[in-house]
Amino acid sequence: MQQSPAMPERLRLYLDLIRWNRPAGWLLLLWPTLAALWIAADGFPGWHLLFVFVAGTILMRSAGCCVNDVADRDFDRHVKRTAQRPVTRGALAVKDALAFGAVLALAAFGLVLTTNAPTILLSVAALVIAIAYPYAKRIVSMPQAVLGVAFSFGIPMAFAAVQGGREWSLAAVAAAVPKHAWWLLIGNLFWVLAYDTAYAMVDRDDDLRIGMRTSAITLGRFDVVAVMAFYAAYLASWGLIGRSLGLGRWYLLGIGVAAAIAAWHYTLIRERTRDGCFRSFRINHWLGFAVFAGVVVDLALR
Template sequence: MLDRLNLYLDLIRWNRPAGWLLLLWPTLAALWVASGGFPGWHLLAVFTLGTILMRSAGCCINDVADREFDKHVKRTAQRPITSGKVGVKEALAVGAVLALAAFGLVLTTNAVTIAWSFAALAVTLAYPYAKRFVSMPQAVLGVAFSFGIPMAFAATQGEIPPLAWGMLLGNLFWVLAYDTEYAMVDRDDDLKIGMKTSAITLGRWDVPAITAFYVIYLAVWAALLAPLMPSAGRWLMWAGLAVALGQVVWHVWLIKDRSREGCFKAFRLNHWLGLSVFVGVAVSSALA
């Protein structure tokens, strides 16, 4: 049983928390914005645990969908499903249990949030297959990884205002930035097997495009959120964005040579960028 549990933990990338942190920080930032400050322990627990559970369920779905492709990629060849250590039905069952647990958390919120949770699930299910048909599937992932933003507004305000969709759009560009870095790691393997990724589509424009994606993300969030922050604490939000921008410069430096190591390191460190933005928003909101 212990060996099986370890396989399941490997399946959901439990030892790589950067994945769910990338979802968590923008979701929590939206929760703070929608609440005008601390959202309360209930919603904080629902969205933190829900983010971890849904990211874990997404890993199960993604690995089932990509099991034939993953055999030909160095980085993914030894994943539990690809290596045959976990069966397809077994992985889907694990994913279903995790998704149902997340849905149980959603049921403690309100009808609007429950309704939108089905849309969030649909995007999660669609992403693994977008890589076969869409030239930049990272945009689909951007929607999936940003859906916690409108969900946070729905749970807090009982509706999804234009602000939430604007934040989702801005966050989508951040996902495009870091997941293109991730795709650059596997570009050679993906070309051989015919996988579509933004790194392949952008070609030699990959580094300039990633830089632009980062800047658009920070600019959109700054434009949307700065007017909402209390004047006494607005400088704290700008400080958080400035720290994030400094990290953008570092990431561009890491990927400029397009080495596997540099691109993967830049991707893995993105959760610190998200944390910087969240802390700036949360601390600024606290001074309202």
Template sequence: MRPAATAARSRLAIYLDLIRWNRPAGWLLLLWPTLSALWIASDGRPGWHLVAVFTLGTILMRSAGCCANDVADREFDRHVRRTAQRPVTSGELPVREALLVGAALALLAFLLVLTTNPPTIALSFFALGVALAYPFAKRVFAMPQAVLGVAFSFGIPMAFTAALGGSDWKLSTLLAALPPVAWGLFVSNLFWVLAYDTEYAMVDREDDLRIGIKTSAITLGKWDVAGVMGFYCVYIFSWTLLGVRVGLGHWFMLGMAAATAQAVWHYLLIRNRRREECFKAFRQNHWLGFAVFAGTVVDLALR
């Protein structure tokens, strides 16, 4: 193999590591609630165009978010065992290059959004702003996971605006046009993010305490496990209630039951606060989201 080809291959491997390509759980956590909202908003008929836009856009924006997060946290990450070898933190990839990769990915995602409609395009700017703000929230807020929850839930109102259509750019009109269920699902999903990202924060608690990072796991202290389970309960109860209100039935309830069983399993994993098991609970959360999505899709298909 020629040296140039070897070098290019090595660079590609670094980029893939930067965007966590070998860890798809991150973008799946974003994808399932977004697609669930898209199916609900379109009454089970979203069309392949919107499915493709939101699937590819989710992957691209999560990857871009990883680039921004690694640049913002590079000085902190070097003191955390789990993150010390990330490409930017280790010096393997220059900051400028990581930012360019992130910007290119965000631009590709925006080009996809441009194929939808003005309300969805307008919301995408707010979603980008929150996503860029999140890495800095842990320096200021006691519960930065709530900011991540907003960022990870923005696909829900965007799915509704894309499915329902519209041509008005005015923010007041845009917000008024969204049905209450869209905002209900948005808030409900925020609690799921609080649950799984607190599990994630439990993994790094010792390192975060040493370097002065704020997280929900630190803020909750000895109530961390109870907090996680409380967040799960709010999410599952409110999402179930909203689903029933829009007419979802037995198959949806079966999906929510499967999600509940997984939340109970996560309690068994995190109750002793062991790092490996807390990390496993976090990584397996995408199956909980898939259960909700699958129940929604099947229920709408069999109406």
């Protein structure tokens, strides 16, 4: 009978499962969510909501890793970058990974319960989309679009948390989440398409061999052009929406810095090397941070 790993080793496996030493994933989720939180509150949202959304983002990203690794375990063993993930190599059982993911998701839901009814309702929709994403790779040609919705759903939730009330209805959700919040979500979806297409370019050869569907494969030789177009759509949409909401020159400066970062990322991905594309993904969160910083500074100096 095989003995279970010692506790320190088992802890290391769980930390590896949720990518604890690779924070890029939850930072990509965090910056647009916090930017929306600041915009919705017209400034600092308070320590309670800040804690809920920071901790909730980390917990849900970690739970998503658990579901993703279980869903993709048969594919991941054929991909160089993912072959050594704990579930893929059999170091962690599927039931243990799912149980851990459930605990993390419940902890995140416990945080959401401290907000209000519209936010709680939106969190259920967010969970459904997050669970659906790993399986979208088998159905749609650009599953990164599904990931874009999942990674952007913190935006309407942030508005609901600030502006929502106690009523449990879709009408209450509609009242708490203004139209510009949904436009911000759509704009942010283009950023997710940009960085996750660059991420998919890393594994293109492996994905073609095993029959996985990704935006990098669907876009083919237009992948680099598309990534840059996605960046442009994201920054243009957020710039225009921000201006329509009264954000000024400091916000536009943040958009400008983000545009400069996007231009630099072109130099990383234009040759389509694994190292360049992977580096582009790993440091992409700085682009989102530049936009968030522009929001915070502009609202603080009004």
